Amino acid sequence: MIRVLIAEDQSMILGALAALLDMEADIEVIARAGDGKKALALAGEHDPDVVVTDIEMPAMTGLELAGALRGQRAKVIIVTTFARPGYLRRALDAGVRGYLLKDAPAKQLADAIRTVHAGGKVIAPELAAEAWESDDPLSERERQVLRLAGDGMSSGGIADQLHLSEGTVRNYLSEAIGKLGAANRVEAARIARRKGWL
Amino acid sequence: MIRVLIAEDQSMILGALAALLDMEADIEVIARAGDGKKALALAGEHDPDVVVTDIEMPAMTGLELAGALRGQRAKVIIVTTFARPGYLRRALDAGVRGYLLKDAPAKQLADAIRTVHAGGKVIAPELAAEAWESDDPLSERERQVLRLAGDGMSSGGIADQLHLSEGTVRNYLSEAIGKLGAANRVEAARIARRKGWL
């Protein structure tokens, strides 16, 4: 029996995934969590073989959860909507053993759990290639500024929030726009978000 | 036996929801579709009692699907991530019988299917109140322009795409910004998207 913990913030999806896995004879869902923090606590309590987690969750993201579980016995599989190279990169850096997309066929999840439990790795093929060829060129400041700009905040507002001068903020944005080959701040933010860099 | 068709573009979620419903003794998943168009075709073929559909899907959205099924025997339940009043409004206008959030507990889905099949309605409580109090104030042109602006396109680019003059585009944006109480086009686009108006 492979003992699995599932972390996923959308209750209905959590329940559905659990139902899916409970149909497998050799897999047992021993715990469910609605966010990363609860998942971490439950992992300590139940000592699962495999942790299946979403990325975008309240309190603690799946990537943070993977980092916190790093080095422990439980093997982590990320299951997410987002085909973002930056996410995969960060996941692998956090010692994750599997990275699947919710676009993939349902049966792949059980297969991935078995593979990972047996010591293997499973990476969504759409991402395996792209992951290493595009690297985040942004500095931390550029990321901060871009995040806020992408939410519609003006240069002045961003400057206030980050305790910078407005000119500096415009410099960072100009830098980021150049690095990403965008035409303006909004496009730059979109590109960075799509890649998983924000 | 309640005969159900499920439409959902994320394969894994589709499979998981089907597994969840197959556990119910009185519910039978007779068909699955990965987009709205296939769902419409399959609905014609299999004549389901209830159609459970996501909103954001390729080829045809769940809202369009609901519109196309309007007046037919099958009853439609929307299951979506998005708590956007505008979506609920459009869903109700399309004759939908249920609107659930993926945040809701998994067991509510089966309950909703039974309720709807019995002639009832099920609306996510988080949304029931807000739905009617905030109405989309935007004109069709304003929506178009705002969509493109929100994607980072410049006034000139939007003008080219929509065959308008740049000044006119700026006028529409200014209008939209004013109506939504935003500070600029990006914030306006965010507000409109959050409400489900785009």
Added chain:
DNA sequence: GCCCGCCGATGACAGTTGTCATGCCGGATT
């Protein structure tokens, strides 16, 4: 017929944004 709303346009003006050159500072490298 008249008014109103939506559509589309122009021109003018102030404010914001994007770019670039240039400068200062402190920490790390050599």
Added chain:
DNA sequence: AATCCGGCATGACAACTGTCATCGGCGGGC
């Protein structure tokens, strides 16, 4: 010590954006 680099700043300039007044056309409601 000299050099380099990232972070932060300034100033200047061109381009883009947001606002407003004004105009004409078209269709619907009263």
